[in-house]
Amino acid sequence: MTLTELKYMVAVARERHFGRAAEACFVSQPTLSVAIRKLEDELGVILFERGGGEVGVTPIGLRVVAQAQRVLEEGANLREIARQGHDPLAGPLRVGVIHTIGPYLLPRLVPTQIATTPQMPLLLQENLTARLLELLRQGEIDCAVVALPLPESGWMVRALYDEPFVVAVPKHHPWTALKEIDAHDLKKETMLLLGSGHCFRDQVLEVCPELSRYSAASDGIQRTFEGSSLETIRHMVAAGIGVTVLPTSSLSMQGLQNDLLSYIPFKKPVPDRRVVLIWRKSFPRPSAIDALTAAIHNCKLPGVNYLHNDQPVGEAVTV
Numbered sequence: 001m002t003l004t005e006l007k008y009m010v011a012v013a014r015e016r017h018f019g020r021a022a023e024a025c026f027v028s029q030p031t032l033s034v035a036i037r038k039l040e041d042e043l044g045v046i047l048f049e050r051g052g053g054e055v056g057v058t059p060i061g062l063r064v065v066a067q068a069q070r071v072l073e074e075g076a077n078l079r080e081i082a083r084q085g086h087d088p089l090a091g092p093l094r095v096g097v098i099h100t101i102g103p104y105l106l107p108r109l110v111p112t113q114i115a116t117t118p119q120m121p122l123l124l125q126e127n128l129t130a131r132l133l134e135l136l137r138q139g140e141i142d143c144a145v146v147a148l149p150l151p152e153s154g155w156m157v158r159a160l161y162d163e164p165f166v167v168a169v170p171k172h173h174p175w176t177a178l179k180e181i182d183a184h185d186l187k188k189e190t191m192l193l194l195g196s197g198h199c200f201r202d203q204v205l206e207v208c209p210e211l212s213r214y215s216a217a218s219d220g221i222q223r224t225f226e227g228s229s230l231e232t233i234r235h236m237v238a239a240g241i242g243v244t245v246l247p248t249s250s251l252s253m254q255g256l257q258n259d260l261l262s263y264i265p266f267k268k269p270v271p272d273r274r275v276v277l278i279w280r281k282s283f284p285r286p287s288a289i290d291a292l293t294a295a296i297h298n299c300k301l302p303g304v305n306y307l308h309n310d311q312p313v314g315e316a317v318t319v
Helices: 003-015 018-025 029-043 059-084 102-116 129-137 183-188 199-207 209-213 230-238 248-252 286-297
Strands: 093-098 122-127 143-147 156-170 191-194 224-227 244-247 261-265 272-279 316-318
Touching (some): 093 102, 102 248, 102 286, 122 129, 129 143, 143 199, 143 286, 191 230
Parallel strands (some): 191 224
Antiparallel strands (some): 156 261
16 A cells, blocks of 8 residues: 555545546556555455446545545655754745635735745645635645635634725716615626635625525526626626626736726625635644745735734634
């Protein structure tokens, strides 16, 4: 039994397909299949149910895969512990970021991090929260920048900042004359939302729950449209298709100084989201987490309320 075989097994369990698992592991499918069969023979159990379009995991396979994930994580920790003997900040830090944070934080974070800890390059991955949690659990990334609430517990969490929401409307929309907007008024407009799976979509629906009932009105007129990214939605708003809700940090995107959009704050209480940094309890590089937190605080995103300003690296809690 080798760590490579365990990695193949975890990949098959994640992808539920031998071909996709082989691609993810950068090996041929026959190589991966032989390794899985060898592992099953050595353990004396069937790990996967073959046949059909999707591979199933047997009940005993689920337990073996869970243990293999822990073994792979501890194996990665061995390398990190050895690296810490030279420099706790030496070596890459694998960071996940959700789609509604990455485009606005990363252009500021990368140069800030390079200036402060050049020996710790950031390996970045942008994805949905659920996928980032899976990668974090499997040891494929070291930490992730996400928004609360989390769909599961068991992570170390450090609060980074609170971010208010604003309403984006076409430049000639009647609302441009308003100083503030009541969240309940959103139901009167055609709303542009992110697709299912994006936590920011859920947060917008919490701001105005009535929107979830207007995805398809009884009169056949669609009251909401979906976009693949906040930037795509912003362009749709500029084209006059509807209005949307954006996080304040998105206003830092270059090229927004034009005559196509207006941004209007909400009336109090202003809806917002809390952005946090999460990592595994067993992650052996706390200094790297502290350095990343400090770099994010130094990004000075406009409009956000940074937390623990008196303690630059913040406090970590388990949730």
